[in-house]
Amino acid sequence: MTSARPLAPPPVSLADYRPGDFAFAAPGRTLLARDPVREVVLPPGEPESGLRERLAEAFAAAGAQSAPIAVGALPFDPGAPARLAVPRTAVAGPPERARVPPGPLPRIRERREEPAAHEYARGVALAVDRIARTGLRKVVLARTLRLEADRPVDPGLLLRRLAGPDPRGYLFAVDVPAAGPRTTLVGASPELLVAKRGRTVSCHPLAGSAPRHADPGVDRERARSLAASAKDRREHAFVVAAVADALRPLCAALEVPARPALTATATMWHLGTRITGELADPGVSSLALARALHPTPAVCGTPAEEARRAIGELEPFDRGHYAGAVGWCGADGDGEWAVALRCAEVAGGQVRLFAGAGIVADSRPAAELAETEAKFRTVLAALAAAPAE
Ligand SMILES: C=C(O[C@H]1C=CC=C(C(=O)O)[C@@H]1O)C(=O)O
Numbered sequence: 001m002t003s004a005r006p007l008a009p010p011p012v013s014l015a016d017y018r019p020g021d022f023a024f025a026a027p028g029r030t031l032l033a034r035d036p037v038r039e040v041v042l043p044p045g046e047p048e049s050g051l052r053e054r055l056a057e058a059f060a061a062a063g064a065q066s067a068p069i070a071v072g073a074l075p076f077d078p079g080a081p082a083r084l085a086v087p088r089t090a091v092a093g094p095p096e097r098a099r100v101p102p103g104p105l106p107r108i109r110e111r112r113e114e115p116a117a118h119e120y121a122r123g124v125a126l127a128v129d130r131i132a133r134t135g136l137r138k139v140v141l142a143r144t145l146r147l148e149a150d151r152p153v154d155p156g157l158l159l160r161r162l163a164g165p166d167p168r169g170y171l172f173a174v175d176v177p178a179a180g181p182r183t184t185l186v187g188a189s190p191e192l193l194v195a196k197r198g199r200t201v202s203c204h205p206l207a208g209s210a211p212r213h214a215d216p217g218v219d220r221e222r223a224r225s226l227a228a229s230a231k232d233r234r235e236h237a238f239v240v241a242a243v244a245d246a247l248r249p250l251c252a253a254l255e256v257p258a259r260p261a262l263t264a265t266a267t268m269w270h271l272g273t274r275i276t277g278e279l280a281d282p283g284v285s286s287l288a289l290a291r292a293l294h295p296t297p298a299v300c301g302t303p304a305e306e307a308r309r310a311i312g313e314l315e316p317f318d319r320g321h322y323a324g325a326v327g328w329c330g331a332d333g334d335g336e337w338a339v340a341l342r343c344a345e346v347a348g349g350q351v352r353l354f355a356g357a358g359i360v361a362d363s364r365p366a367a368e369l370a371e372t373e374a375k376f377r378t379v380l381a382a383l384a385a386a387p388a389e
Contacts, residue, residue, distance in 0.1 A: 012093040014163055017156040017173060022071040024328060025096040025171040026336055031328060033071045036085035038062040040070050044079045048288045059331050062086040068331035073174045073185060076319040078295060096163045106149035108385045114144045115316050121365035123314045130310060131361050138238045139301035139310045142356030144317055145376055149349040155184040161382040162188040165266035170338030172326040179320045179345050187343025188378055190265045193325045194293055195336040196286035201277045205239040207298045207358050208232030208271035211374030223262050223269045235358045236260050236271040238297040243275055246293050250284060251277035267377045286335030290325050299323035299339060322354035342378040353379050
């Protein structure tokens, strides 16, 4: 990756993040981009050839004074336009090392769930009923937790505190002006939507979860029972099938493991499947791949159209960029996009966390509610805020 003007003496780290930057730390490297010089607006439903032209135009217009890369976030709603940026500088560094910066954190003085816990549980019951009565097979229902801090929360500090417990995840901070002025989406996602390097494409869809436990024996037992759970295996299989179906027409070869593997974050166990393929046309960009795959049933459901309708009717808030994708795409098409999970919108002292759970025929409302509470813990722990009661 080139840089017109270094941000900091390379290698960069998340400690170099400044408000307004785009930061993306993947297991392979850390990327920091600064000073957008060109906006790339992606209309919904644009075919791959149109995307290719739009990116080429943006890189040409941004000229030699910019880094040949587009960075940003795609919203959850595939019917909404996405806005990426070509930055003046983009610098890559080695993977982020685990470290939690010391220092006082703002105190959380108010918290409000939307929907309230009992309303979320009722939504899960309604979704289960809908699955029994209609063609819907899986839907991911989410909820939010609004926090008010006694002073502004520094997105850079939150980002670095997230890096400590989950160094193998995808850490990100990206401004999302559509959510409000000076609003930054900050998170530590365990899920790779898609990465593309040359001809090789890889995805690591996750679905099926169990909260971690402080006692190692109980924790191991939770992992074992997740791996053996028919309900979670079914929930996971919908995602693998959708990802494989979306990639197959684009690939000359595709490898889809027959069984998922356990994967862990500091707060959750998940079922995950690493899918790899060889693209028939290596010119297809990582951005086009992300748009072809999103939204997978890890964040939406099956069939996708019915699931989107159920989400619209059962979730009382706009997801914005939560459950969308965050990442980058270079001029050569290479790039990496993580699913925007375990994240929060930060605007001054206001923080809005998001968490969702996949609902299938045999889901139980209390267990899905507990799962969303456990998923909130990724950001709550980084803010040193107490988990939900
Ligand atoms: C929708 C979320 O997680 C997805 C990713 C992993 C496991 C999931 C699950 O088991 O439901 C979800 O599909 C979230 O963290 O908000």
